[in-house]
Amino acid sequence: MSGRKPRSVANPLESAITTPSERILKECHSLYVDSEHGLVKIASSLGVRLLPPRKKIIVMIMGNHSAGKSSFINWYAEEHIQKTGVAIETQGFTFITSGRKRESLTGNATLHLYPHFRPLLEFKGVMDYLSAEISTSKQKKFSLVTFVDTPGLVDGDMIYPFDVNSAITWLGEQSDLIFVFFDPMGQALCKRTLNIVEKLSEKCGDKLLFYLSKADEAGKETDRQRVMMQIVQELCRRPGLNKCGFEMPTIYIPNPQKPSRCVNQIDGVCQTIEKTINQAVQKTLDQLEKDCDLICSTISSRLQQDRANVIYNKSVRLHSFLCGALGIFLPLLFILSFIVNTFSKEQLDELLGEGPARTVNVSAGIVMYLWDWIPEDGQVVFVIGFGAFCYLLLFLAKYFAGRSNKTLTKKEKRTMGEYSDYIQDIVKAKKGKLYEWYLQQCAAEYDL
Ligand SMILES: Nc1nc2c(ncn2[C@@H]2O[C@H](COP(=O)(O)OP(=O)(O)OP(=O)(O)O)[C@@H](O)[C@H]2O)c(=O)[nH]1
Ligand SMILES: [Mg+2]
Structure with a gap:
């Protein structure tokens, strides 16, 4: 009943690529899956998922x-x-x-x-x-x-x-x-x-x-x-x-x-298949262009974001440094002023030399003047408040230090630039050639 004919084999010789459509589809596919410069690999390194x-x-x-x-x-x-x-x-x-x-x-x-x-x-x-x-x-x-x-x-x-x-x-x-x-x-x-x-x-x-x-x-x-x-x-x-x-x-x-x-009307079925293949070739070439644009725009927005991050990180680091410096410098100045005050002018001259001793004396003098200016019963409250203020400054320094954003390394930036150049110069040029070739094929086929 069933047609168990021996299998005759058409085109038994290993055949090369026969049609331009086949070649275009194959070349597009290899642009995506190439192990070194494949678009799928490049896109995934940018967190974008592409399908070949x-x-x-x-x-x-x-x-x-x-x-x-x-x-x-x-x-x-x-x-x-x-x-x-x-x-x-x-x-x-x-x-x-x-x-x-x-x-x-x-x-x-x-x-x-x-x-x-x-x-x-x-x-x-x-x-x-x-x-x-x-x-x-x-x-x-x-x-x-x-x-x-x-x-x-x-x-x-x-x-x-x-x-x-x-x-x-x-x-x-x-x-x-x-x-x-x-x-x-x-x-x-x-x-x-x-x-x-x-x-x-x-x-x-x-x-x-x-x-x-x-x-x-x-x-x-x-x-x-x-x-x-x-x-x-x-x-x-x-x-x-x-x-x-x-x-x-x-x-x-x-x-x-x-x-x-x-x-x-069986020839019509073959024409339908052929038409769908042609549409697939066009769709694949269009998709290639879109995917190239997607990768390039992702790279340029990443680089732009990175530049913004660098500027932001600079300002955040400056804030952190200022708060940290003040948080350490102010209590140090306060304590040192009291210590300096216990020395006589001659002892200081001897210890630091005349010039620096004068500066230290003046600074300590200002701090002591301000200290004396605070009423005696408010001094404890002041010390507690001052301590809390310095603690807040140190806290802010730590807070700002933690606010900095991750930025790209030089190597990452170079790789992204290379990817972008490769897509613009090689892939897009290749796509353009394939499209031209496809149009030539259409023109020849339909005798335009
Ligand atoms: N006259 C005629 N016979 C056909 C045609 N196409 C298939 N047949 C015969 O119809 C029978 C069934 O064909 P198949 O190709 O096995 O059909 P199928 O749809 O694959 O069947 P299933 O796999 O069982 O679902 C076979 O004996 C074929 O020789 C046709 O266009 N004209
Ligand atoms: Mg069957």
Whole structure:
């Protein structure tokens, strides 16, 4: 029953980067993750969290059992990667992507390859049904796409070993495109599919695209129209999906042995993928510019803040010094004046020399004059008050010393300057070149 064809391998030779889009996405990605000058590393040293851009877009394909999801992926990659057949073939989630070597990965290795899908671990049981297939195919735009093949959906007694509805909804939210395949074989009205589609349309309706797959099996044109009407009616019956103007291109895998007269819009699917890749390239380049600006503005505001901190610290230190000096000098002067007073003028002349002795005598004289000026019964209160005042001055000195802000070291300032120069001179210039290149490619492609 199932198509267990031997795996033919497309492009078995290790292939180099083929398209400008691929090159732009790869170069942007490496600007972020470079171990020495990566933007992620630079930003994190400034306390800013940046995510590196994805190198490929993610296209999730969901739909009823046997709707032709896996067959479409095989057709796109032009390689028999996924098992196909009328039985329930795909029971878990498979990431299908291109790489240098043909490889099949299981759950843990898959999450290693796609770290941003780690939250899948929270869906109990999914890990045993998670895998990745890496193919060497470079057909169409396969080198820039990761397909997510999902379990075929059925109603009724079928028991899924995990919460299939939540897992598909979550994966759909992470994707750039969600293709919903409805086949004309009578399962188009699967409630489970409609429930998931309704939920996804609430969260990310703009990524949802509907297709009538296996359209060659729908019989005559009138039968096909009827099936389409039925599906659209069923979709419109859902309150969350009740929007007019459903588009549902008819697609099928071309089979030279069984030519069909039915219109095949499968090339439109490829164009949709290509358009999304182009949008991803533009978004990645725009994001690169924004991230560069964010880093540069963070650096300049840090340096500006540092200059303000240096000025503030100077004034705070001056305050601290003045209070500290006064707090020590005043009580010292007070005590020394009393001591000096016990010496006679001649003794002082002998001890200090004539000049300094005169200065000391005058200062001590002033203090003693002021002291005598205080009424005798107020002198104790004065000493206590004076002590408290000096203590307050010392307290203030300590308080001001603790108020100074941390400033950048010379090395830190130099590194920040280097980062800023690197981003302005190297990264932005590179981004400009990549943009120019991208525009040239567009112009050539559309013959402008
Ligand atoms: N005539 C015709 N048959 C198709 C087409 N696409 C797929 N098939 C056949 O339909 C059957 C189911 O295809 P699959 O690709 O396994 O479908 P699926 O949606 O992956 O199925 P599950 O993994 O079980 O959910 C296979 O026998 C395919 O050969 C098509 O466009 N036209
Ligand atoms: Mg399948």
